[in-house]
Amino acid sequence: xxxxxxxxxxxxxxxxxxxxxxxxxxxxxxxxxxxxxxxxxxxxxxxxxxxxxxxxxxxxxxxxxxxxxxxxxxxxxxxxxxxxxxxxxxxxxxxxxxxxxxxxxxxxxxxxxxxxxxxxxxxxxxxxxxxxxxxxxxxxxxxxxxxxxxxxxxxxxxxxxxxxxxxxxxxxxxxxxxxxxxxxxxxxxxxxxxxxxxxxxxxxxxxxxxxxxxxxxxxxxxxxxxxxxxxxxxxxxxxxxxxxxxxxxxxxxxxxxxxxxxxxxxxxxxxxxxxxxxxxxxxxxxxxxx
Numbered sequence: 001x002x003x004x005x006x007x008x009x010x011x012x013x014x015x016x017x018x019x020x021x022x023x024x025x026x027x028x029x030x031x032x033x034x035x036x037x038x039x040x041x042x043x044x045x046x047x048x049x050x051x052x053x054x055x056x057x058x059x060x061x062x063x064x065x066x067x068x069x070x071x072x073x074x075x076x077x078x079x080x081x082x083x084x085x086x087x088x089x090x091x092x093x094x095x096x097x098x099x100x101x102x103x104x105x106x107x108x109x110x111x112x113x114x115x116x117x118x119x120x121x122x123x124x125x126x127x128x129x130x131x132x133x134x135x136x137x138x139x140x141x142x143x144x145x146x147x148x149x150x151x152x153x154x155x156x157x158x159x160x161x162x163x164x165x166x167x168x169x170x171x172x173x174x175x176x177x178x179x180x181x182x183x184x185x186x187x188x189x190x191x192x193x194x195x196x197x198x199x200x201x202x203x204x205x206x207x208x209x210x211x212x213x214x215x216x217x218x219x220x221x222x223x224x225x226x227x228x229x230x231x232x233x234x235x236x237x238x239x240x241x242x243x244x245x246x247x248x249x250x251x252x253x254x255x256x257x258x259x260x261x262x263x264x265x266x267x268x269x270x271x272x273x274x275x276x277x278x279x280x281x282x283x284x285x286x287x288x289x290x
Contacts, residue, residue: 118271119268119269120269121266121268122138122170122269123138124267125169132178133177133178134199134201134261135171135174136160137170137172138152138172139168141166141167144168148162148165150162150170150270151230151231151269151270152172152268152269153230153259153268154259154264156260157235157258157259158175158223158234158236159172159174159261159267160173160175160177160180160261162269175195175204176198176199176203176257177197178197178199181195182196182227182229183223184221184222184223184224184237187220187222191209191210192208193206193253195221195255202257203254204237204256204257205254206255208250210249211248211250215242215251215253217241218238220238221235222236223236231270236258237255237256237258238258239255
């Protein structure tokens with residue numbers, strides 16, 4: 001065993017010595033002979049493809065890492081921009097809602113100033129789910145002065161009447177409810193009738209109009225002031241159809257409400273008594289909803 005081990009060490013040492021001598025000879029020849037540079041260049045040229053093949057996985061790995069990092073940066077930037085777009089959309093929706101609310105309130109204010117009545121603004125907070133009975137709940141109740149029978153309007157015309165109150169809210173029956181009946185006039189011909197609800201939010205009936213009356217499609221219906229509930233002259237509807245039956249004493253007249261009752265958000269509640277100033281021009285006191 002010792003002999004073989006010594007022989008192996010001897011061969012290893014001899015190989016190292018030979019390689020060292022060869023390296024020294026090559027270094028010396030490279031510095032003194034031009035042909036060694038040619039040999040070296042030939043060897044490097046021959047080894048170049050092998051070096052390229054050997055280095056390709058590392059280059060691919062580096063390129064892949066750069067692409068992944070670039071995609072991550074692009075994704076993060078897109079995500080940031082997407083969140084910003086969503087915030088801007090929400091802000092735009094909020095601004096549009098505020099613009100619509102300001103327009104509605106401005107229209108209500110203009111209507112309140114036109115009337116010789118004390119008024120109170122209220123917001124709609126609930127709507128009856130019953131398709132045959134049209135009622136709303138608003139943010140003004142008995143503790144704010146609301147009462148049963150109180151007339152309710154908005155800038156487009158009459159809305160309905162208060163039917164019940166709680167301390168903080170009131171229930172309103174709309175003019176489209178089948179139980180609603182309001183005395184009205186045809187604005188131009190001054191023909192009287194009773195405007196009733198049909199259970200359809202877009203349809204009203206004008207009843208008890210004599211067959212010989214001058215009523216046409218497009219005529220505006222306004223409150224007559226009879227019954228001392230609604231002030232005289234408020235818009236209530238517009239005639240949509242007139243049917244004359246020869247043997248009937250009354251016309252069959254349908255109308256559409258001037259107020260879009262299915263889209264109400266704000267209303268005005270009218271007080272019972274008018275207020276006048278010393279000059280007789282009248283004044284309006286406006287009370288905001290709580």
